[in-house]
Amino acid sequence: xxxxxxxxxxxxxxxxxxxxxxxxxxxxxxxxxxxxxxxxxxxxxxxxxxxxxxxxxxxxxxxxxxxxxxxxxxxxxxxxxxxxxxxxxxxxxxxxxxxxxxxxxxxxxxxxxxxxxxxxxxxxxxxxxxxxxxxxxxxxxxxxxxxxxxxxxxxxxxxxxxxxxxxxxxxxxxxxxxxxxxxxxxxxxxxxxxxxxxxxxxxxxxxxxxxxxxxxxxxxxxxxxxxxxxxxxxxxxxxxxxxxxxxxxxxxxxxxxxxxxxxxxxxxxxxxxxxxxxxxxxxxxxxxxxxxxxxxxxxxxxxxxxxxxxxxxxxxxxxxxxxxxxxxxxxxxx
Amino acid sequence: xxxxxxxxxxxxxxxxxxxxxxxxxxxxxxxxxxxxxxxxxxxxxxxxxxxxxxxxxxxxxxxxxxxxxxxxxxxxxxxxxxxxxxxxxxxxxxxxxxxxxxxxxxxxxxxxxxxxxxxxxxxxxxxxxxxxxxxxxxxxxxxxxxxxxxxxxxxxxxxxxxxxxxxxxxxxxxxxxxxxxxxxxxxxxxxxxxxxxxxxxxxx
Numbered sequence: 099x100x101x102x103x104x105x106x107x108x109x110x111x112x113x114x115x116x117x118x119x120x121x122x123x124x125x126x127x128x129x130x131x132x133x134x135x136x137x138x139x140x141x142x143x144x145x146x147x148x149x150x151x152x153x154x155x156x157x158x159x160x161x162x163x164x165x166x167x168x169x170x171x172x173x174x175x176x177x178x179x180x181x182x183x184x185x186x187x188x189x190x191x192x193x194x195x196x197x198x199x200x201x202x203x204x205x206x207x208x209x210x211x212x213x214x215x216x217x218x219x220x221x222x223x224x225x226x227x228x229x230x231x232x233x234x235x236x237x238x239x240x241x242x243x244x245x246x247x248x249x250x251x252x253x254x255x256x257x258x259x260x261x262x263x264x265x266x267x268x269x270x271x272x273x274x275x276x277x278x279x280x281x282x283x284x285x286x287x288x289x290x291x292x293x294x295x296x297x298x299x300x301x302x303x304x305x306x307x308x309x310x311x312x313x314x315x316x317x318x319x320x321x322x323x324x325x326x327x328x329x330x331x332x333x334x335x336x337x338x339x340x341x342x343x344x345x346x347x348x349x350x351x352x353x354x355x356x357x358x359x360x361x362x363x364x365x366x367x368x369x370x371x372x373x374x375x376x377x378x379x380x381x382x383x384x385x386x387x388x389x390x391x392x393x394x395x396x397x398x399x400x401x402x403x404x405x406x407x408x409x410x411x412x413x414x415x416x417x418x419x420x421x422x423x424x425x426x427x428x429x430x431x432x
Numbered sequence: 433x434x435x436x437x438x439x440x441x442x443x444x445x446x447x448x449x450x451x452x453x454x455x456x457x458x459x460x461x462x463x464x465x466x467x468x469x470x471x472x473x474x475x476x477x478x479x480x481x482x483x484x485x486x487x488x489x490x491x492x493x494x495x496x497x498x499x500x501x502x503x504x505x506x507x508x509x510x511x512x513x514x515x516x517x518x519x520x521x522x523x524x525x526x527x528x529x530x531x532x533x534x535x536x537x538x539x540x541x542x543x544x545x546x547x548x549x550x551x552x553x554x555x556x557x558x559x560x561x562x563x564x565x566x567x568x569x570x571x572x573x574x575x576x577x578x579x580x581x582x583x584x585x586x587x588x589x590x591x592x593x594x595x596x597x598x599x600x601x602x603x604x605x606x607x608x609x610x611x612x613x614x615x616x617x618x619x620x621x622x623x624x625x626x627x628x629x630x631x632x633x634x635x636x
Contacts, residue, residue: 136522
């Protein structure tokens with residue numbers, strides 16, 4: 099008997115253990131906490147990630163079964179105001195233990211990463227490159243006044259500037275600029291409450307310089323009292339440019355975004371369906387990171403494949419999305 | 433003749449479904465009759481933005497339009513994008529202890545102080561503070577460390593590792609006060625002093 103299947107079979111990259119289909123986890127890519135302003139390091143980081151994404155994307159020639167969507171979040175730390183005038187109204191990012199850095203320099207560093215990624219990434223992968231920040235110690239320290247709403251506005255200006263540069267370099271067929279923010283919701287350990295975080299998102303929305311999305315790579319566990327589950331829904335989905343790329347570090351994280359089987363409240367269960375772009379993990383393992391579990395600071399967490407599966411499966415309870423193309427793992431950049 | 437008619441009918445049906453955006457899966461056998469045994473029709477993939485509010489869909493559509501426009505435009509050649517930096521060794525700097533200004537991603541703690549240390553062939557990002565992990569003693573001090581290679585360009589995919597080290601005994605939050613080589617000097621909330629070795633990851 100001869101069986102003939104009229105279908106398009108993608109070529110699996112060497113060493114791949116994940117498959118590509120709408121309901122099977124895609125290969126993860128890399129995201130980074132950035133603490134260095136060394137352009138060579140950032141460019142090298144992009145080159146390494148371009149190679150990784152090239153080797154873990156595949157295109158079948160007619161776009162029917164491609165698995166080429168990648169996201170790289172470059173998290174440069176939390177907002178701070180460094181001057182009351184100058185580029186981007188003096189706003190910058192703190193770069194963790196690195197130097198407080200002006201937004202125009204952050205834009206330049208993002209471009210250095212893009213140049214490195216473009217050089218090595220081949221022709222298949224498509225990258226959403228996120229200029230990232232957080233709601234950690236939002237606007238504390240530095241020069242005052244520091245207004246989260248105004249920061250949100252200039253964040254979009256900065257993303258727009260990156261996009262213009264990508265256009266000028268003729269990279270934009272392969273790389274698109276977006277914004278991302280680690281919007282943590284437990285209101286402790288220095289993470290801001292919902293009010294200023296919503297103001298930042300609103301500022302991003304209100305800036306009419308162009309159409310850009312703001313991906314929330316935070317969590318939905320609200321334990322402090324200064325976040326409601328409605329707030330989480332707003333900053334990740336309710337606001338027009340917001341899309342969720344949530345941290346899915348374990349079952350508790352997945353539950354609070356989706357079915358609420360943990361404590362009964364959850365973004366989708368309590369407020370309404372959202373469309374997840376994908377998920378983020380924080381495994382410390384060298385590549386290739388296992389499906390899961392993995393190790394993070396001595397504890398066990400979901401690996402990228404495991405996190406994707408958990409979010410996808412639980413998300414079916416209330417959500418209606420037909421695909422979830424992104425998966426990324428974040429570490430501190432070397 | 434009947435077989436030919438059946439095959440023509442199948443071609444027509446497949447053509448219609450393909451035109452409508454369906455994926456058609458055909459399984460056939462050639463044992464004697466050669467007739468078609470199974471035709472599977474998979475519904476077209478709904479758009480990801482199905483159910484998306486109009487103002488959100490507008491942004492998504494604008495992004496997609498930007499992508500389509502870029503697809504039609506020129507593409508920078510890959511080979512002219514420069515070569516990998518051969519080296520990017522972090523320069524030696526005198527470490528300074530600063531008040532913590534960021535939360536530490538991936539770690540449940542309230543940091544008091546932070547520093548960046550370049551020592552040997554490694555770069556260390558270091559935070560001292562108090563753990564806020566569930567179930568931990570309220571006076572449990574800890575140090576978080578990210579260790580990275582000093583020359584991040586030496587290999588294709590250099591790795592960094594984040595780890596957390598609780599103080600063996602509980603004395604409250606840790607405040608770093610100085611660095612000498614790989615030794616971080618600290619004092620705790622109750623006045624206890626000590627050191628943490630970044631190479632061995634041990635308190636003393």
